[in-house]
Amino acid sequence: MSNQHDATRGAGYAAGRTAAAGARLVADVARASQDSWPDATGVVAQANALSDRLEVLAEADADVFAAALVALATPSAELERHMQRAAALPLEIAEAAADVAALALVVAERCDGLVRADAAGAAALAAGASAAAAHLVRANLTVKPDDPRLVNALRAADDARYSASRALDAGV
Amino acid sequence: MPSDEQLVARCLAGDQEAWNDLVRSYSRYVFAICSQGYRLQGADAEDAFQDVFVRVYGRLGSLRNPEALRPWIAQLTRRVCLDRIAAGKREEPSDVEPDGIESTIEQLDEAFAVREALEELPEECQEVLDRFFCRDESYRTIGEELGIPSGTIASRISRCLARLRRRLEP
Numbered sequence: 311m312s313n314q315h316d317a318t319r320g321a322g323y324a325a326g327r328t329a330a331a332g333a334r335l336v337a338d339v340a341r342a343s344q345d346s347w348p349d350a351t352g353v354v355a356q357a358n359a360l361s362d363r364l365e366v367l368a369e370a371d372a373d374v375f376a377a378a379l380v381a382l383a384t385p386s387a388e389l390e391r392h393m394q395r396a397a398a399l400p401l402e403i404a405e406a407a408a409d410v411a412a413l414a415l416v417v418a419e420r421c422d423g424l425v426r427a428d429a430a431g432a433a434a435l436a437a438g439a440s441a442a443a444a445h446l447v448r449a450n451l452t453v454k455p456d457d458p459r460l461v462n463a464l465r466a467a468d469d470a471r472y473s474a475s476r477a478l479d480a481g482v
Numbered sequence: 483m484p485s486d487e488q489l490v491a492r493c494l495a496g497d498q499e500a501w502n503d504l505v506r507s508y509s510r511y512v513f514a515i516c517s518q519g520y521r522l523q524g525a526d527a528e529d530a531f532q533d534v535f536v537r538v539y540g541r542l543g544s545l546r547n548p549e550a551l552r553p554w555i556a557q558l559t560r561r562v563c564l565d566r567i568a569a570g571k572r573e574e575p576s577d578v579e580p581d582g583i584e585s586t587i588e589q590l591d592e593a594f595a596v597r598e599a600l601e602e603l604p605e606e607c608q609e610v611l612d613r614f615f616c617r618d619e620s621y622r623t624i625g626e627e628l629g630i631p632s633g634t635i636a637s638r639i640s641r642c643l644a645r646l647r648r649r650l651e652p
Binding site for chain 2: 348349351352353355356359363405406408409412413416465466469
């Protein structure tokens with residue numbers, strides 16, 4: 311029963327939770343650098359806000375995805391509405407995850423050297439989550455190649471990848 | 483933005499605009515206590531809201547310390563809510579408070595203190611903090627809307643939060 315429930319949560323849920331974990335890591339690293347970095351407190355607040363936002367998005371995505379699976383199994387006039395909603399949440403996850411990667415880059419460039427690798431790791435996690443979420447937007451049946459939702463999702467994933475690349479290079 | 487002390491002095495001097503400012507400043511606070519603290523809804527919440535400001539209008543002269551305007555209004559609001567709940571149950575007015583009311587009001591006080599401090603920050607700080615923390619906008623969206631490079635938004639938010647913190651420190 312629980313396996314079936316987990317299976318219907320899907321990649322959007324996993325992407326949201328992964329990016330949220332990355333955000334918490336960013337908060338931890340910034341907190342550890344407060345003595346030498348006055349702006350670290352503000353970064354902790356932003357990272358916590360992003361983590362909370364992504365946890366909510368992950369749960370919402372799981373619900374919407376489950377509803378979309380049911381709608382696909384029993385097609386009706388409601389199918390398109392379910393699929394539209396199933397595209398909207400991964401887009402939000404892709405964008406919020408890109409913000410986590412951007413914040414992780416700021417931290418990687420400014421934090422205590424002892425925890426820099428953790429900030430870079432958080433950026434990489436967030437970039438992976440953003441890419442996964444953007445892929446879900448692309449895979450949605452209602453999204454065409456020139457759809458603004460897809461354009462924005464891919465742009466977020468690109469931003470996240472760029473931030474992660476720079477974070478991984480920071481201090482090496 | 484005038485201090486509470488100035489606001490009270492102007493109200494007591496008969497300045498109608500000051501009364502409008504007072505209601506504007508405290509309407510959300512009063513409504514939040516009624517709805518979140520005492521679970522009053524719809525017409526009950528609206529009636530309680532009206533009663534509170536009628537009492538404020540009638541009793542402001544009895545406020546000994548104008549700097550304590552907010553806790554005084556909170557106290558009046560609590561009394562009005564208890565009276566309204568008792569009236570709804572056709573009971574005598576009661577002093578029995580709902581569970582958790584102290585912590586609810588503490589949280590509301592904190593939220594309103596942050597809001598007041600936020601209003602004292604420069605417009606650009608208010609805007610960027612509101613967009614990120616209240617409207618959940620992404621760095622890219624904020625950057626595009628405000629014409630600021632998105633790569634600088636996180637640092638800008640941190641600086642604005644530091645200013646907000648300084649405002650809130652005693």
